Amino acid sequence: MARRARAKQDLDTELADLPPELRWREWMGRVEAVIFASPEPVGREMLARVVGRDCNLDLIIDDIRGELRGRPYELVSVAGGWQHRTRKGFADAIRTATGLGAETKPLSQSDALILMCIAYFQPITRAELGQFFGKEVRRDIIGHLRGLGFIAAGPRSPTPGAPYTYVTTPAFLSHFGFDTLRDLPDMEALEDAGLLSKDRLLAGDIPLGLMGGEEDEEADLDEEVDADDGI
Template identity: 70%
Template sequence: MAEATRRRGKGRPDDRRSGDRLVDRELDHLPPEARWREWMQRVEAAIFAASEPVGRETLARIVGKSCSIDLLIDDIREELRGRPYDLVAVAGGWKHLTRPAYADAIRAAVGGGEKAAELTPSEVLVLMCIAYFQPITRGELSSFFGKEVSRDLIGQLRGASLIVSGPRSPTPGAPYTYVTTKEFLLEFGLDTLRDLPDVEALEDAGLLSKDKLLAGDIPAALGQGEGEEEEEVVEDQVS
């Protein structure tokens, strides 16, 4: 009895790996066109069945080693042209999403689905700064706005799973920094932080800089106005 139990126990760690072996990834017995079609269907089925974005490493488990996942995704998206949904790169993977043009029809038929995070203008502004300048401390955020960013406001963003604590800052007291999350990418339909609006252009032009932000040298591209009028608007939004 004990020996039988040990034999069953030895087999358990291999159960997950054996599942991979059950899938013929290479499909060498199929002609090239049929093989590509089968890979397309597998990838689309896996993404459709998943509740979270499916990453490249996961998809690589069900297609041949020589298969280009990017080209496969392109072919699937081409076939989805004219359909009310698409495969979208978001949060480091791919996910089936309905097209924005059908949002009103979906709400009328089945309601709003998952409720999006409801943020105040102050929270949106602070979240934008964290997204662009992470990792950043609450003190640095307060220096930017000229007024303390409250713990409650940070708590609201944490409660919405849009930010988490990052590494400790090397500044005196070693305060925690804040960084955005995968949920932030999902909420705003971004694949990576490099998809933030104009981030590369702003960096290349020298307009996007935490040092300039903390020094109060806020470029017009990121502000809402100039001079005292801009400062009053920012303070109203943070209060």
């Protein structure tokens, strides 16, 4: 800890001895290096540790993005920070060469619909989720979504028994490319596109085709629901 603290103190963040243009280039390099080295989105607070007090991080990010135009990777705003990501147009080439990026187990329709409800109506309890579907939401589905890191336990509900609620996580935002929950598709926009009706959702009439999914998975899920009267 002492060695790490000394390293922070030794880093000259103001760079007062450099002319403005070189100072700006050094700040750009530091910011990009920190983002590149991190496996997770990097927030503003962390980046502020390597630049001067008067440095405008938004302008730094804009300049880095400008230099990345035409490159196969870009700097994206996601999960409240910034992250380097390859452009979508190169996904097939990456999967063909390395196998990376292929989803080993895509979300079933039940998983996707429950995750959608949690995202829009969080914090929400398992019982409240069951009201949307008219049947109890199985614990194993909640466990699967938690295992993927997409949801976590939220505050206890004020309802009798004080059950835990569920909320989405930064991993959910990162996986689906959202910066904040405000980036979720607006409910009115979904209604205008004919994809979803808030009134139908609240009434439990949920269009199962909204989130996609394999037909054979859907058949298996229907059999499971009939068997144990749950989702």
